[in-house]
Amino acid sequence: MLEKKDTAYEKTVLIGVISREQNEVQVKEYLDELEFLTYTAGGEVSKRFVQRVDVPFPKTYIGTGKMQEVETFVEENKISTVIFDDELSPAQQRNIEKQLRCKILDRTSLILDIFAQRAQSSNARTQVELAQYQYLLPRLTGLWTHLERQKGGIGMRGPGETEIETDRRIVRDRISLLKKKLLKIDKQMGVQRGNRGALVRVALVGYTNVGKSTLMNVVSKSDVFAENKLFATLDTTVRKVVIGNLPFLLTDTVGFIRKLPTQLVESFKSTLDEVREADLLLHVVDISHPNFEEHIASVNKILDEIDSADKKIIMVFNKIDQYKHETIDHDDLITERTEKHFTIDEWKQTWMQKVGDRALFISALNKENLSEFRKRVYDEVRDIHITRFPYNNFLYPENLDEY
DSSP states (O other), X not given: OOOOOSSOOEEEEEEXXXXXXXOHHHHHHHHHHHHHHHHHHTEEEEEEEEEEOSSOBTTTBSOHHHHHHHHHHHHXXXXXXXXXXXXXXXXXXXXXXXXXXXXXXXXXXXXXXXXXXXXXSHHHHHHHHHHHHHHHGGXXXXXXXXXXXXXXXXXXXXXXXXXXXXXXXXXXXXXXXXHHHHHHHHHHXXXXXXXXXXXXXXXXXXXXXXXXXXXXXXXXXXXXOOOSSTTOOOSOEEEEEEETTEEEEXXXXXXXXTTOOHHHHHHTHHHHHHHHTOSEEEEEEETTSTTHHHHHHHHHHHXXXXXXXXXXXXXXXXXTTSOOOOOOOTTOTTOOOOGGGOOHHHHHHHHHHHHTTOEEEOBTTTTBXXXXXXXXXXXXXXXXXXXXXXXXXXXXXXOGGGO
């Protein structure tokens, strides 16, 4: 159960579909994540609706019968917001709003709302605003609800159309302005990265809420904001870290998520440049999450999209203190051994076979196995540094214990 605070939460309903693209198990997992996103944004989920369809309905995403069921529940329980797990087309959103008569969001708009709440720096706010306007532009006609009573006729068609077109031009101009502003920010950040000198760059990457910021705080002894909510950190944080007497730069980046809106990937290009320019990636994974392997696949997909999949990567499996495995009754011959029944030791064997020696198992919160983590990072950074500056390799001994 999610911890509730003494704040007013919006009553919401979640909707997902079981289709050719996603099975029942996946939909449950996606809706679990959507509920966490809703909680992060300030909502409380009253009910979930799931429909099995081959493909979503083009007009209302879900069928007529299911839509009627949702409408009845919304009216009887005074639901203020209905959230769909997949991105809705502008036409679908308008049709659903007309029938349900409440606020309609999809996963993309929900993530954008969370990003708007969390953005602190001018850079992050600009990136989020650009993504919001890009998402808003094709949906402008649905916002002009005050014109619905104007059914056309003499003298009535022009003003409505003109008003909408004027607003579109304003939004396009704003998008153009924000893109120019981001180009300027990109140049400034490029200069900042250049001014950091020749220090080795290490970037923390991973799914959202896996403990990157907590690990950053522990390793760099800094005070980066960390919270058990999705996208607690949006702004890229760079700290100079010294292990032994070997300095390097450690970067905490925005967390990734499945079905990440394309607008955000494009808008956060300058943030993702920190990943592109890193010498070493620490891919942090929440091993206590039942579907962490899907999270790994999602992160790898985004790394591939930003041309960073071929970098040197160490898998850092975090939260081993929270890991729980189901016990197996060995007398029950029917029970099959599945991945969910693996112990930590078995996961170690599995992942060390997959990635060789590039796997670490830690708890950043409880500081478990951090000496092993520091030693491994030291070794990797040392190798990169010596390759770059072979003339001063005597400064950094192979054994960290020598300091």
